Amino acid sequence: MAIRIDGKLMSAQVLDDVATDAAAFYQEFGIKPGLAVVLVGDDPASQVYVRNKIARATECGINSFKHRLPADTTQEYLDRLVADLNADPEVHGILVQLPLPAHLDEERILTAIDPAKDVDGFHPVNVGALNIGKESLIPCTPQGCMIMLRKVLGDLSGKHAVVVGRSNIVGKPMAALLLQANCTVSIVHSRTNNPQLLTKQADILVAAVGKPEMIGPDWVKPGAVVIDVGINTVERAGQYKLVGDVHYAAVEPLTQAITPVPGGVGPMTIACLMKNTLTAARRLETQSRSGRQYAVMV
Numbered sequence: 001m002a003i004r005i006d007g008k009l010m011s012a013q014v015l016d017d018v019a020t021d022a023a024a025f026y027q028e029f030g031i032k033p034g035l036a037v038v039l040v041g042d043d044p045a046s047q048v049y050v051r052n053k054i055a056r057a058t059e060c061g062i063n064s065f066k067h068r069l070p071a072d073t074t075q076e077y078l079d080r081l082v083a084d085l086n087a088d089p090e091v092h093g094i095l096v097q098l099p100l101p102a103h104l105d106e107e108r109i110l111t112a113i114d115p116a117k118d119v120d121g122f123h124p125v126n127v128g129a130l131n132i133g134k135e136s137l138i139p140c141t142p143q144g145c146m147i148m149l150r151k152v153l154g155d156l157s158g159k160h161a162v163v164v165g166r167s168n169i170v171g172k173p174m175a176a177l178l179l180q181a182n183c184t185v186s187i188v189h190s191r192t193n194n195p196q197l198l199t200k201q202a203d204i205l206v207a208a209v210g211k212p213e214m215i216g217p218d219w220v221k222p223g224a225v226v227i228d229v230g231i232n233t234v235e236r237a238g239q240y241k242l243v244g245d246v247h248y249a250a251v252e253p254l255t256q257a258i259t260p261v262p263g264g265v266g267p268m269t270i271a272c273l274m275k276n277t278l279t280a281a282r283r284l285e286t287q288s289r290s291g292r293q294y295a296v297m298v
Ligand SMILES: Nc1nc2c(c(=O)[nH]1)N[C@@H](CN(C=O)c1ccc(C(=O)N[C@@H](CCC(=O)O)C(=O)O)cc1)CN2
Pocket: 048, 049, 095, 096, 097, 098, 099, 120, 140, 141, 231, 242, 261, 262, 263, 264, 265, 266, 267, 268, 269, 270
C-alpha cells in the first residue's frame, strides 16, 4: 500500500509552528507580522486562493492587508501600490496573485517588489540567491514539496529526482532545491525526447505541467515517491472536478508514496507563504532594530 501524503495534515502542522512563531514575534517586537495581498481582476480561482491566504494569516496571528483591484487597473497604478507597500513598515510580506490580466507586465511588477518582502520568492534577487545556495525567500509550492519529501524520505542525498515542467514558479525552483538537497536532478519538458525514459528512472517524480492526468503508470518507476503539483479542473459526467497532472488511481499502486489532488501540495503552498511571511518579518524587524541601535551609537 502506498503512503498517501496528506497535505492538509502536514500544512496544519506547519501553520501551528507559524502561529507559535508569530506569537513569539509579537512578544519580541510589539507588532504583528504583516502580509499584503494584491489581487487584480475577477479570476474565480484566484479569489478562492486569496481568501484562503487571508484566512490562514488571520488564524496564525498575521495581519493581512488586502488590495482588490479592478481588471482594468493600469500598470502605473499597480507600480505605485507596490512602491507604497515596499515603504510601509507594517507590511513585511507582499504578494501579487498570479496570473495578472494580460495588459499588465508580470515580470515588471514582480521585480518591483522589495526582495526582502518578496514572500513568493519570485524576485530575480531571490531566484539568484536560491540558485547559488544563499539564504533567500523560497517559492512556496516547491518549498512545500520539499517538506513533504523530507517527511517521507528523510535524507534525499543521492536520489534521482525528475521534475516534469520548467515553469519559473515551480519547475525551476523545485529543481534548484532538489539539487541543493544533493539529489541527481533531471528536468523533463515539452521538447524532451522520450520523457518516460527519464521519469522511469526517478526515485522522486515531481509533476508540474498543468496537463490533467498526463502522468500514467508507464511514466513511473515502482517504489517512486510522486509529488503532484498540478491542479486542473475537468468536466466528468457533467460535474466539475479537480485532478492533478498524475493519474492517481492508476499510478498510486506502483508508488511508495504519493500526494493526492486536492489535499496534497495546494495547502502546503499557503502554509509556506505564512512561513515566509514570518521569516521576512523577523529579518526586517531585526535589521531595523539594529539600524536604530546603530543610529543611537553614532
Ligand atoms: N502569487 C502567486 N500566485 C500563484 C501562486 C503562488 O504561489 N503565488 N500559486 C498558484 C495558486 N495558489 C496560490 O496562490 C494556490 C493554488 C491552489 C491551492 C490549494 O490549496 N488548492 C487546493 C484545492 C483548492 C480548490 O478547491 O480549488 C488543493 O490542492 O487541495 C493553494 C494555492 C498560482 N498563482
